[in-house]
Amino acid sequence: MRIAVTGSIATDHLATFPGRFTDQLIEGRLDHVSLSFLVDELHVRRGGTAANIAFGLGLLGTAPLLVGAVGPDFDGYRTWLEEHDVDTAQVRVSRTRPTARFMCTTDEDHNQIASFYAGAMAEASLIDLDRVCADGSVGLVLVSPNDPEAMLRHTEQCRELGLPFAADPSQQLARLGREEVRRLVNGARWLFTNEYEAALLLERSGWTREEVLGRVGAWITTRGADGVLVAAFGTRPEVFRAVPAAGAVDPTGVGDAFRAGFLAAYSWGVPVRGAVPLGCALATTVLEAVGPQQYEVSPPDLLRRVGAVHGDRAAALLAPHLAARVPAADGRVFAAGDER
Secondary structure (H helix, E strand, C coil), rough: EEEEECCEEEEEEEEECCHHHHHHHHCCCCCCCCCCCCCCEEEEEEEEEEHHHHHHHHCCCCCCCCEEECCHHHHHHHHHHHHHCCCCCCCEEECCCCCEEEEEEEECCEEEEEECHHHHHHHHHCCHHHHHHHCEEEEEEEEEECCCHHHHHHHHHHHHHCEEEEECHHHHHHHCEEEHHHHHHCCCCEEEEEHHHHHHHHHHHHHCCHHHHCCCCCEEEEEEHHHEEEECCCCCCCCCCCCCCCCCCCHHHHHHHHHHHHHHHHHHCHHCCCCCHHHHHHHHHHCCCCCCCCCCCCCHHHHHHHHHHCCHHHHHHHHHHHHCCCCECCEEEEECCCCC
């Protein structure tokens, strides 16, 4: 089953602040905040939610279809993605606007303050999923953070075309009204949020948790070091432990990697009890690197991580698919190191 990933494609400007943001906030003065942080490091990396997820899916051998809007500065990025088995044929190139920019500063507690410039992403709503999916190869569409009008249009088109879709509204929840949130969520095969976004989704939608569960196939909530919660209507929620990191370096793109690992396993027909552990293992791999596309995929390492936390049965569900779809040489595949 092929997956189409719609959403943002951006360049990430990632800075590190050698302190705590909370130490700079003055109680009683939060109504007027004017702060500037002197950062120690700056890394410019390829990013964007859809591109990060597609990159991970590509590393896992699923040949995803990336759907988004970029600027004329995309050529080098396009080459990078295609080298990692991402199909960029349906990426729209704006004539006038640059590729989006994500600017994020992370403190020593891994708290983040970020800004996002949409640029060419504002044209994503012009992309027609009916044309993109015309060959019938797409079995699932992930609607990830994007221009809100594009998210709504692509979700509605999935319903019209009878295409299963996964909803991942993430940071765009802050910009969406009640009816917009409901339209994005209703009928999703999978709903992805983190804990904060889960609370915000309930507040914005006006639905109770049970009402949300009654409208989606399953709701997957990532909870950082506390693992992942999978809930479905009428069943007891299932908790999956996080895969511990050898050393946390940068949390940017960790959630995107989880989605890539989970959806890759889903596309292989692996059940949730195997798909969630793969998502957790890939997320930890990204946490140990700087930047959302600066990591390597090693099937033996992923299986070792899954087996150590989730048991040999979970690893056994994944092993034949990783062996068949991720070509390995010395346990290293598709090294994503220095910028090109």
